[in-house]
Amino acid sequence: MVATLNRLPQPTSQSVPANRPQAQAKPAAPRREKLAVIDCDIHAAMPNDATLFKYLPTRWQQHHTTFGMRGHVGGAYPRAVPNAARLDSWPPNGVPGGDLDFMRQQLLDEWDLAYGILTPLYGAGGMLNLEYGAALASAINDWQIAEWVEPEPRLRGSILVAYEDGELAAQEIDRVGDNPGFVQVLLVVRTREPLGHRKYWKMYEAAVRHDLPIAIHFGGNGGAPITGAGWPSHYIEDHGGMPQAFQPQVISLVTEGIFELFPTLKIVLIEGGFAWVPPLMWRMDQTWQRLKAEAPRVKRLPSDYVRDHFWITTQPMEEPPQPRYFEQLLTQMNMNDKLMFATDYPHWDFDAPDRALPATLPLEVRRNIMAENARKLYKLD
Amino acid sequence: MVATLNRLPQPTSQSVPANRPQAQAKPAAPRREKLAVIDCDIHAAMPNDATLFKYLPTRWQQHHTTFGMRGHVGGAYPRAVPNAARLDSWPPNGVPGGDLDFMRQQLLDEWDLAYGILTPLYGAGGMLNLEYGAALASAINDWQIAEWVEPEPRLRGSILVAYEDGELAAQEIDRVGDNPGFVQVLLVVRTREPLGHRKYWKMYEAAVRHDLPIAIHFGGNGGAPITGAGWPSHYIEDHGGMPQAFQPQVISLVTEGIFELFPTLKIVLIEGGFAWVPPLMWRMDQTWQRLKAEAPRVKRLPSDYVRDHFWITTQPMEEPPQPRYFEQLLTQMNMNDKLMFATDYPHWDFDAPDRALPATLPLEVRRNIMAENARKLYKLD
Numbered sequence: 101m102v103a104t105l106n107r108l109p110q111p112t113s114q115s116v117p118a119n120r121p122q123a124q125a126k127p128a129a130p131r132r133e134k135l136a137v138i139d140c141d142i143h144a145a146m147p148n149d150a151t152l153f154k155y156l157p158t159r160w161q162q163h164h165t166t167f168g169m170r171g172h173v174g175g176a177y178p179r180a181v182p183n184a185a186r187l188d189s190w191p192p193n194g195v196p197g198g199d200l201d202f203m204r205q206q207l208l209d210e211w212d213l214a215y216g217i218l219t220p221l222y223g224a225g226g227m228l229n230l231e232y233g234a235a236l237a238s239a240i241n242d243w244q245i246a247e248w249v250e251p252e253p254r255l256r257g258s259i260l261v262a263y264e265d266g267e268l269a270a271q272e273i274d275r276v277g278d279n280p281g282f283v284q285v286l287l288v289v290r291t292r293e294p295l296g297h298r299k300y301w302k303m304y305e306a307a308v309r310h311d312l313p314i315a316i317h318f319g320g321n322g323g324a325p326i327t328g329a330g331w332p333s334h335y336i337e338d339h340g341g342m343p344q345a346f347q348p349q350v351i352s353l354v355t356e357g358i359f360e361l362f363p364t365l366k367i368v369l370i371e372g373g374f375a376w377v378p379p380l381m382w383r384m385d386q387t388w389q390r391l392k393a394e395a396p397r398v399k400r401l402p403s404d405y406v407r408d409h410f411w412i413t414t415q416p417m418e419e420p421p422q423p424r425y426f427e428q429l430l431t432q433m434n435m436n437d438k439l440m441f442a443t444d445y446p447h448w449d450f451d452a453p454d455r456a457l458p459a460t461l462p463l464e465v466r467r468n469i470m471a472e473n474a475r476k477l478y479k480l481d
Numbered sequence: 482m483v484a485t486l487n488r489l490p491q492p493t494s495q496s497v498p499a500n501r502p503q504a505q506a507k508p509a510a511p512r513r514e515k516l517a518v519i520d521c522d523i524h525a526a527m528p529n530d531a532t533l534f535k536y537l538p539t540r541w542q543q544h545h546t547t548f549g550m551r552g553h554v555g556g557a558y559p560r561a562v563p564n565a566a567r568l569d570s571w572p573p574n575g576v577p578g579g580d581l582d583f584m585r586q587q588l589l590d591e592w593d594l595a596y597g598i599l600t601p602l603y604g605a606g607g608m609l610n611l612e613y614g615a616a617l618a619s620a621i622n623d624w625q626i627a628e629w630v631e632p633e634p635r636l637r638g639s640i641l642v643a644y645e646d647g648e649l650a651a652q653e654i655d656r657v658g659d660n661p662g663f664v665q666v667l668l669v670v671r672t673r674e675p676l677g678h679r680k681y682w683k684m685y686e687a688a689v690r691h692d693l694p695i696a697i698h699f700g701g702n703g704g705a706p707i708t709g710a711g712w713p714s715h716y717i718e719d720h721g722g723m724p725q726a727f728q729p730q731v732i733s734l735v736t737e738g739i740f741e742l743f744p745t746l747k748i749v750l751i752e753g754g755f756a757w758v759p760p761l762m763w764r765m766d767q768t769w770q771r772l773k774a775e776a777p778r779v780k781r782l783p784s785d786y787v788r789d790h791f792w793i794t795t796q797p798m799e800e801p802p803q804p805r806y807f808e809q810l811l812t813q814m815n816m817n818d819k820l821m822f823a824t825d826y827p828h829w830d831f832d833a834p835d836r837a838l839p840a841t842l843p844l845e846v847r848r849n850i851m852a853e854n855a856r857k858l859y860k861l862d
Contacts (some may be wrong), residue, residue: 113490137727151749155737172749182850191786204664213537250494256494257789266613268768285503286833288708289710290709291710291711292711293709293710293711293712294708294710294711294712294713294714294718296714297711297714315627322706322709322710322711324705324709324711325705325706325709326674326704326709326731327709327725327728328671328703328705328707328709328722328725328726328729329670329671329672329674329676329703329726329729329730329733330672330673330675330678330705330729331674331675331705332677332729332732332733332736333675333677333678333736334736334773334775334776335739335775336736336768336772336773336775336776337675337729337732337733337736337773339731339768340736340764340765341728343728343760343761343764344593344708344725344728344729345708345709345710346723347708347722347724347725348709348710348711348725349706349710349716350708350711351713351721351722352718354711355713355714355715355717355718355721356714356715363490370692373760373764374762375759375763375764376757376761377756378801378802378806379724379756379760379799379810381737381755382661382726382756382799382802383724383754383799383802384721384754385723385800385802386799386800387717387720387721388717388721390830391716391717391720392717392719394716395715395717396713403802416767418760418763418764419766419767420759420763420768420813421763421766421784422813425759425809427672427814428809429760431779432801432809439696444714449771452797466687473842475660
């Protein structure tokens with residue numbers, strides 16, 4: 101949250117515990133086949149309140165200064181990794197992801213990215229004061245265009261919205277949705293209600309109206325325990341258990357018949373992994389065959405909707421103990437046209453483009469995952 | 482819940498919607514190789530309050546009559562399947578699972594079961610009045626021994642406990658845990674807190690003291706939304722999403738170091754499926770390798786604990802669209818010595834013994850899953 105960013109200490113070598121996660125360094129070894137790379141998860145960050153206030157109306161500047169950000173308590177990042185960022189991602193001044201020149205050098209040029217999709221995590225949509233959240237979202241959106249997308253042709257933005265109110269979200273999508281600098285609408289996965297609920301429908305209507313996918317990113321907090329069995333004690337459980345928040349969202353979107361109501365709606369799942377997708381599809385299909393009378397808007401096998409309407413980013417890349425299990429996973433999932441590479445820059449669990457996918461995968465599959473699926477979905481070039 | 486059972490209508494042919502789930506009939510075709518069968522999930526049911534009161538102290542009879550059962554609101558069964566039961570499982574008098582002679586005929590003899598494990602679902606452990614819950618649990622336990630296990634040598638019982646209080650649970654385990662008619666302690670999966678929390682530790686101490694596994698069954702309600710993203714609208718989401726309650730329990734038990742504290746503790750997961758286990762193990766291992774400093778009681782790969790300490794029952798059997806995916810699942814899981822067959826009798830989604838496992842599985846694997854893994858775990862014969 102912007103209000104606290106400036107108070108975070110700059111990391112020093114002394115502050116690094118022996119076992120803290122290391123950012124992946126670029127290897128010296130020669131690269132494999134040269135593939136285009138599109139990075140679908142880059143966390144641009146608002147460097148300070150002064151920047152925010154350039155885009156925030158006076159009424160909400162005063163609110164921000166006086167009352168600050170107020171949302172549900174939810175998951176948090178470990179403190180030893182300030183801003184959850186790679187140690188080397190701190191620009192000389194400011195915060196990781198807060199400096200375009202530094203990011204250009206460290207990410208866009210370094211890895212020769214064709215495109216990068218900004219996914220600023222600012223918590224605007226999680227504000228309990230929904231109108232304040234909507235004002236923050238608008239400010240962040242205007243900032244993305246003015247300070248990132250217009251100066252850097254390889255970048256595209258994501259529309260933040262006050263997603264807990266479908267109408268507020270729709271208003272913002274209508275306000276900026278025709279700007280070609282935006283390629284999707286961005287939510288976080290732990291919402292107050294499952295995303296199939298009626299309160300979110302106007303947001304989907306607006307997204308479809310502008311032909312923008314809805315992206316759902318790791319994180320957030322809906323005001324309730326983050327698992328179906330209460331609050332876990334550890335960050336490691338929060339991080340390891342994040343797929344448990346993605347699963348009910350997939351179930352809800354399919355079961356509420358969202359893709360019958362909005363047949364052109366596309367959903368992008370970011371940073372939730374994907375090994376859980378095949379077992380979830382099997383169970384949804386099995387349950388639906390027996391209980392479909394309860395949800396008559398669902399006309400097809402649930403897995404058909406998943407395969408048609410969901411795109412999924414790769415980071416954190418699944419790491420089964422046997423490489424062949426990864427190949428089995430891709431086969432079972434049958435969504436190679438929907439997987440999209442992401443680094444999660446500048447976060448500590450960054451996936452490097454040259455190491456993310458096993459070299460044993462067919463070149464065509466790697467090419468599509470590394471860039472072509474995203475190029476098509478986001479209409480890049 | 483017993484208080485309402487007598488008021489449920491007897492199902493009639495008119496009450497059956499066209500699409501309601503059908504109990505699986507026994508096929509006429511000749512059987513495959515004759516394997517021993519041990520059924521690890523049989524829901525014996527208390528037929529009425531008069532039976533309960535034979536085992537419940539007067540003080541709690543009065544409470545039961547005056548105040549009734551009071552717990553959190555959670556998932557519920559569909560109304561078209563009263564008691565979630567097979568249509569043909571209603572004995573001439575009483576409720577499905579409430580009549581030993583009828584069950585003997587319909588399940589034990591019909592399928593020639595070597596043994597069956599009773600898993601009465603009574604909600605005792607979910608009571609907000611913990612002492613009332615403990616009294617109910619004791620009554621159900623005494624009833625299991627007196628009216629099921631002693632008259633029928635093929636049956637074994639599960640110890641119900643007021644699991645939200647570790648000491649109350651331990652007291653009940655100490656009270657009846659040495660009775661050889663009991664083979665495990667029974668909880669439901671949606672608890673108020675993840676099961677690794679300290680409040681549950683005395684229960685594990687007691688279970689280990691009597692060398693009894695802890696069984697965790699589908700269902701329950703911990704007072705919070707049943708997913709990490711709020712309340713879903715449909716039963717189909719509740720049912721399809723049940724693995725999302727099992728996953729945080731596995732993560733919590735491993736991450737809190739429960740198996741370092743209680744190295745002989747065994748956990749049985751009942752009716753949660755298992756296709757989600759390999760992806761969960763991969764993610765836990767991956768997260769642990771990066772963040773293990775947070776949970777230093779964990780000494781080994783999380784998947785090692787899962788493979789050593791967890792047993793899993795089969796019903797509802799996973800049904801991937803390709804038979805080879807099922808075989809890949811078993812290979813990835815590498816827990817063929819831990820899977821145990823279950824029917825879920827008398828519930829509507831009963832798995833018949835002769836159809837549960839693909840015939841393509843090696844005979845030895847089928848033999849172990851159908852009976853031998855349970856025989857060993859529960860020390861039967």
